[in-house]
């Protein structure tokens with residue numbers, strides 16, 4: 001046996017080495033290509049103008065009319081305080097006798113209208129923003145999950161950094177465009193308010209106007225720093241919160257509830273969950289304290305500035321150099337400029353923080369595929385000769401041990417192949433490579449001589465039917481649980497083709513069981529979403545039959561893969577299903593993985609995997625004659641049954 005290291009050195013020189021450009025250690029599953037969409041980046045990066053443009057573009061596509069409407073409302077809102085300040089000054093000057101009394105009615109009416117607008121505009125504005133956020137949420141979520149669907153393999157979903165990125169992308173994709181659009185409107189609004197009040201201040205005291213503006217600069221810089229800190233904190237807290245969610249799910253799902261109660265592990269897991277929450281809280285608290293300190297200093301600065309302006313205005317008024325209206329306008333303007341600058345700073349820093357997080361969304365949406373997909377894929381030919389594993393080496397990542405080591409195996413067309421071997425020998429891994437859920441690190445898997453990497457993965461998979469060892473159970477109706485095996489069994493409104501579903505269930509030996517359910521094929525197989533009366537929970541074996549039925553929808557495909565399809569079935573059902581399958585799949589290629597050697601003994605070819613390579617292969621009779629691993633395993637299982645049989649018979653007779 002070659003070691004990985006020696007193989008690495010001699011792989012290209014080996015006569016068997018595939019004449020394929022893919023034979024490269026860089027294709028390790030854990031080293032997925034595509035930095036942007038991958039999970040390699042460990043920080044949210046920097047804000048870029050293109051990120052802001054993309055966020056705005058998303059908002060525009062989600063609802064351009066809302067964007068325009070919200071913008072108009074923002075401008076109207078911004079003008080109101082300045083109008084009110086001037087109307088108040090005029091009113092005060094009229095009252096103190098400095099202007100003609102005829103103005104008073106007009107000013108009073110103006111103030112009443114402005115008051116009404118001040119009361120109504122924020123509500124309208126808030127509604128427009130929320131509606132925009134809702135629409136952006138739908139669009140962003142759809143794009144994000146389309147991007148996730150473009151990932152053809154599994155490795156990204158096993159990468160913790162990618163999962164963290166996905167979770168932040170989901171949050172920020174839904175909220176950033178709306179918030180940034182709203183932020184830009186608020187900034188525009190703030191600019192109008194600042195200019196309006198600054199104009200008023202300049203009219204009274206240019207020096208004071210300059211001082212108020214200068215005081216805003218440190219506030220802006222400090223807030224920007226805080227925003228960067230907040231975005232970095234969110235990235236750090238991501239894995240902690242994901243672990244907390246994992247424990248929370250364990251403590252609330254019915255699957256885990258049995259063991260938790262039986263083993264009394266609830267308090268232990270609750271402790272772990274609380275510890276994660278505390279760790280996340282500590283990060284957030286640290287950030288909150290930084291914010292508290294910074295904002296207190298900024299608050300003191302602006303209060304000091306306002307007090308100085310007031311004292312100065314009062315002194316001038318005492319000397320008769322300012323009117324009462326001037327003092328009121330000055331005080332309102334200082335407060336207005338300070339308030340608007342604070343809002344501006346807040347909005348800019350919030351948008352900055354959001355755009356930092358939005359980078360995660362962009363990284364996923366723009367991400368490169370996890371496995372290389374050819375620009376011009378070769379068509380997947382109808383299988384005529386067979387499938388070949390040629391010198392395949394595979395490990396899940398460079399940090400993991402080799403699972404398949406120089407594996408060579410030919411699956412001839414039309415044959416039923418049985419794959420057996422000890423736990424961890426690499427049987428399911430072989431299946432995953434066959435479906436191109438991963439690529440070999442070295443070597444190649446060839447479909448009628450064509451490398452799987454040169455094909456379109458979706459086209460390849462449309463030729464394959466499969467039941468995985470860890471098959472899915474969907475909280476949907478029994479019919480949908482089957483129909484999901486082939487989307488062509490669903491119409492555009494999501495209704496299943498009941499005849500196809502029924503005949504697939506018949507072939508998988510699931511029909512009688514489903515027909516006996518309270519609503520037959522329409523029975524909801526969930527207690528979580530049912531109203532408490534109609535939901536049904538199936539047994540393990542019953543679920544397995546449904547998974548088989550799902551695969552049976554594709555039973556005329558070029559290749560049918562069954563990874564431990566009958567481990568949960570009773571012996572009679574297992575026998576029936578295998579007999580039916582053999583008849584039905586005669587002439588088609590099938591690969592069956594099983595620990596029950598009785599289930600695969602009739603296969604055309606039996607392959608024994610040991611330590612990630614083919615230890616022996618042949619028919620059942622040949623392998624027994626050879627007296628190797630298979631013969632030993634078969635003998636062990638057969639003896640187990642033989643020893644138990646008399647006792648069981650005795651027990652029954654005696655009882």
Ligand SMILES: Nc1ncnc2c1ncn2[C@@H]1O[C@H](COP(=O)(O)OP(=O)(O)OP(=O)(O)O)[C@@H](O)[C@H]1O
Nearest residue numbers: 158396400403421422423424425426427428429430
């Ligand atoms: N996603 C994964 N990431 C890392 N290692 C993995 C992954 N899946 C499987 N392995 C490892 O690969 C090895 C082979 O696993 P595989 O599931 O192929 O074995 P198997 O022969 O199907 O075993 P069993 O009979 O128990 O189903 C095991 O050591 C397992 O720990």
